[in-house]
Amino acid sequence: MAFRYTLELLAGIAVIGFCALFLYTSATMSGAEFAGSDNIGSGLIAKLSGTPVENFQPLIPQWVPPSGEIEACLFALQAAVGGILVGGVFGFWLGQAHGKNMR
Amino acid sequence: MHIMEGFLPWQWCVVWWIIALPCLMLGIWQLKKVLAADREALPLLGVTGGFVFILSSLKLPSVTGSCSHPTGTGLSTISFGPWITALICAIVLLFQSMFLAHGGLSVLGANIVSMGIVGPLVGYAIYRLLKNTSLNIYITVFLVSALADMATYVTTSLELALAYPAQAGGVANSFAMFMTIFAVTQVPLAIVEGVILALVFKYIVALKPDILIRLGVFSEKQIEAARSEF
Numbered sequence: 001m002a003f004r005y006t007l008e009l010l011a012g013i014a015v016i017g018f019c020a021l022f023l024y025t026s027a028t029m030s031g032a033e034f035a036g037s038d039n040i041g042s043g044l045i046a047k048l049s050g051t052p053v054e055n056f057q058p059l060i061p062q063w064v065p066p067s068g069e070i071e072a073c074l075f076a077l078q079a080a081v082g083g084i085l086v087g088g089v090f091g092f093w094l095g096q097a098h099g100k101n102m103r
Numbered sequence: 104m105h106i107m108e109g110f111l112p113w114q115w116c117v118v119w120w121i122i123a124l125p126c127l128m129l130g131i132w133q134l135k136k137v138l139a140a141d142r143e144a145l146p147l148l149g150v151t152g153g154f155v156f157i158l159s160s161l162k163l164p165s166v167t168g169s170c171s172h173p174t175g176t177g178l179s180t181i182s183f184g185p186w187i188t189a190l191i192c193a194i195v196l197l198f199q200s201m202f203l204a205h206g207g208l209s210v211l212g213a214n215i216v217s218m219g220i221v222g223p224l225v226g227y228a229i230y231r232l233l234k235n236t237s238l239n240i241y242i243t244v245f246l247v248s249a250l251a252d253m254a255t256y257v258t259t260s261l262e263l264a265l266a267y268p269a270q271a272g273g274v275a276n277s278f279a280m281f282m283t284i285f286a287v288t289q290v291p292l293a294i295v296e297g298v299i300l301a302l303v304f305k306y307i308v309a310l311k312p313d314i315l316i317r318l319g320v321f322s323e324k325q326i327e328a329a330r331s332e333f
Contacts, residue, residue, distance in 0.1 A: 006332075007241060007302045014298040018291055022164045032168030037288050038105045038205065040169055041263065044280055045110050048267040058108040059116065059209040063201065074202050075160045078195075082156025089146040089153070093310040 104174070104217055104259040104285060105199070108207020115266045120212030123189070126220050130190035137183065137318075144183075147307070147314050151179035152191045154303065158296060159195055159218075165288040173296040174255050176223050177248025178304060181230050182320055185223035192219030217258035226251030240308075240321050240329045241301040249297030256285040305329075 026032060046053040065071040111119075137144050158175030165171055179188040196214050199205040206214045226247040233243045260281035269276040308315065312326045321329075 007298075007305050011298050011302045014295045018163075018295050021166055021291060025166050025168060026164070029168045034164045034168060034170050036162060037167075037169045037171045037284055038107060040284050041259075041281060042107050042110055044284060045263060045267055048269055048277060048280075056107075056109045058207060059113055060108065060207060062108050062204055062207050064204040065202070071203060075162075078198060078203075079157050079160040082153040082158075082160070085149045085153030085156065089149045090306065090310065092146060097310055 104171075104214065104255050105196075105206040106210045106213050106259065106262065108200070108204070108210055111210045111213055111262070111266055113209065115262070116209045116212060118212075119210075119216050119262065123193075123212040123215040123220065126186055126189045127193055127215070130186040130188075130193075133184065133186050134190060137187070141314075141317055143314050144318060147182055147311065147318075148179075148187075150303075150307065151182050152194075154178050154300065155188075155191050155195050159199075163292055165291055167284075167288045169284070169288050171256075171285070171288045171292055173292050174218050174222060174252045175296065175300070176218065176251050176255075177226055177244060177297070177300045178307075180223040180226040180251055181244060181247055181304075182315070182318060185220065185227045188223040189215060189219035192223075213262050214259075217262060218255045221258040222251040222255035225254035234321070239332070240325050241305060244304045245297040245301040247297075248300040249293040252293040252296050253286065253289055256289045257282065260285050 026034070042053055042056070046056070065074060134148075138148075154175040156175075158173040160172070162170045162172050174192075176188050176192060179191055193211075193215050196206055196211055196218065200207050200211055200214075229250055230243060230247045233246065260278055263281045264274045264278035267277055268274045269280065272279075308326060308329050312330065315321055316323050316326055
């Protein structure tokens with residue numbers, strides 16, 4: 001019988017490899033802050049334009065989460081919306097498949 | 104890949120909005136057409152859109168000592184094409200601009216162009232190229248997802264390089280500098296994203312092969328071959 005879990009195995013290896021790479025990087029790279037690349041990109045814009053980061057003002061006023069905790073909460077909410085959609089649909093499809101088998 | 108609010112000159116914001124808006128209109132038109140033809144496409148749209156919501160919210164560490172996020176656009180690109188994917192990305196990016204201060208309304212056009220248009224267009228070109236070959240469909244999904252992700256970050260680098268050319272070396276030098284920040288960080292993330300989305304596609308193939316065949320995503324023969332392997 002053919003092995004039917006090749007993709008699951010590859011996904012597991014990819015995730016473990018990714019984690020190992022992160023652990024190695026964080027242990028060996030001095031000064032690695034793991035800041036967002038968006039913020040580092042903004043820093044380079046400031047350098048190239050000769051304008052300090054704080055001088056860049058929004059062109060359209062923007063609400064900013066008052067703390068990192070609120071921001072993390074809203075990111076979690078975004079992921080939860082996606083999780084509900086994915087879980088709900090897969091559950092619906094699974095139910096349909098079971099219903100078909102029962103008949 | 105988010106360009107932050109206020110970090111792009113207004114002239115460039117207008118240029119990217121002008122490019123993004125017709126693509127979004129095309130996405131709305133195509134979505135209406137797809138749903139009118141087959142209402143059963145709606146749950147698939149939910150799953151593919153759901154993965155854009157999930158993956159683009161994950162800020163993951165990378166080998167360059169910084170963090171970035173996958174885009175998750177591969178599944179919807181393969182299932183619905185680049186224009187509907189642009190629409191899904193616009194919704195996610197609008198949420199992030201309004202509630203997370205990631206991106207912003209003036210730079211939304213630029214962010215839609217990178218994540219919702221160029222990334223999916225590159226992915227879609229790869230999909231069309233490989234669709235009718237004998238290559239396993241999961242390898243196609245992997246390549247589409249990983250390269251759409253990479254193309255997004257290359258586009259962000261180009262958008263910023265065009266707006267901020269370096270004094271020495273101009274746009275090319277500036278592009279190389281932004282690529283170091285955005286694209287190099289993204290390589291391991293894009294590979295993992297490709298593998299994960301290929302795995303998710305396997306479950307879609309297992310549970311709902313008929314909708315993929317009806318939408319013409321892959322042929323019945325390809326779907327059957329994929330169901331018996333892996």
